[in-house]
Amino acid sequence: MAANAQLIVVRRKDSHTRHHGGAWKVAYADFVTAMMALFIVLWLMNCSHEIQQAVSGYFKDPAGTGKLTGTTTPPTREVNKDNLDQVKTDLEKAIRQIANFDKLKNHIELTVTSEGLRIELLESQKGTFFDSGQPEPNANGRELLITIAEEVGKVPNKVLIEGHTDSQPFAGGNNYSNWELSADRANASRRLMQLHGLRANQVAQVRGFADQQPRNAKDPADPSNRRITMIVKYLEEKPADLGGAAGTAMPNTVSGRTE
Numbered sequence: 001m002a003a004n005a006q007l008i009v010v011r012r013k014d015s016h017t018r019h020h021g022g023a024w025k026v027a028y029a030d031f032v033t034a035m036m037a038l039f040i041v042l043w044l045m046n047c048s049h050e051i052q053q054a055v056s057g058y059f060k061d062p063a064g065t066g067k068l069t070g071t072t073t074p075p076t077r078e079v080n081k082d083n084l085d086q087v088k089t090d091l092e093k094a095i096r097q098i099a100n101f102d103k104l105k106n107h108i109e110l111t112v113t114s115e116g117l118r119i120e121l122l123e124s125q126k127g128t129f130f131d132s133g134q135p136e137p138n139a140n141g142r143e144l145l146i147t148i149a150e151e152v153g154k155v156p157n158k159v160l161i162e163g164h165t166d167s168q169p170f171a172g173g174n175n176y177s178n179w180e181l182s183a184d185r186a187n188a189s190r191r192l193m194q195l196h197g198l199r200a201n202q203v204a205q206v207r208g209f210a211d212q213q214p215r216n217a218k219d220p221a222d223p224s225n226r227r228i229t230m231i232v233k234y235l236e237e238k239p240a241d242l243g244g245a246a247g248t249a250m251p252n253t254v255s256g257r258t259e
Contacts, residue, residue: 083155083235084117091119091151098143104128108144116157116233119148122215123226130226133172135184137192141228145189146196152232153197158204160231161186161193167211167220183208189228204233 044055088110095101095108107122107129121129121144129141137145152159163186165178186206194200216222 083157084112084232087152087155087157087232088112088117090154091148094147094151095144098147100140104140104144116231119230119232120215121145121228122224125223129228130185133170133181135181136188137185141189142192145192145228148230149193149195149197151197152193152230153199153202155232157202157235158233159198159202160205160207160229160233161190161203162206162229162231163187163189163208164213164215164225164227164229165209165211166214166222166225178210179208181208182210185228189230 044051092110098104107124109118109120109122111118111120121141123129126132127138129137129144131138163182163184165182170176170178170181183206186208190198190203190206194203211220211225214220214222214225215227216225219225
């Protein structure tokens with residue numbers, strides 16, 4: 001071998017240093033997806049029953065076509081809000097037909113709230129639906145309560161009836177106070193309404209609050225604190241028959257107040 005001959009060394013790359021392609025990305029994506037699924041399950045375990053039902057319903061029927069074929073579970077409270085919107089629309093239409101509506105409309109309020117459809121009959125200084133200190137409704141009160149009973153009696157929703165007073169002490173004496181007056185007015189309303197369409201098993205509660213839940217807390221003596229409140233509750237399950245009617249669109253409230 002010649003003295004100036006050079007030694008040639010050939011180095012081969014280790015196979016582990018070769019390009020791996022995208023296989024590791026797929027594995028990493030699967031890992032992230034699994035972690036996301038775990039977090040969603042943990043979140044759902046701490047959610048309310050209504051949210052769990054809604055999520056379950058979506059995965060059972062993502063397109064929402066089941067409600068056309070009757071294959072889904074009963075709708076949740078949010079779906080049943082449509083029922084109360086229709087009750088409110090029909091009731092507003094009926095109330096507009098009563099005598100003296102123009103004089104009474106500022107004392108009638110219909111509002112869909114988180115508890116249900118709230119119907120309030122608000123008193124004035126001279127008395128609008130009940131004469132001062134009297135537990136039985138006057139002519140205006142009777143006509144309006146009968147109208148409400150005829151409409152609300154068509155639906156399966158439960159009803160709460162409440163009586164409220166202002167902070168002025170009852171002047172009648174004989175151990176009869178605002179507690180008795182508020183409860184008696186609520187019960188008188190119930191009796192009259194059950195004679196004119198409201199079903200006996202439709203009334204869930206009759207309550208008298210005296211002056212403990214003023215509508216105008218800044219002025220406990222405000223006459224509007226004297227009121228009858230009816231709450232048409234949300235349905236917990238899909239009704240078999242709502243009594244049929246689809247109505248035309250009406251303004252949101254009788255008196256213009258929304259909540």
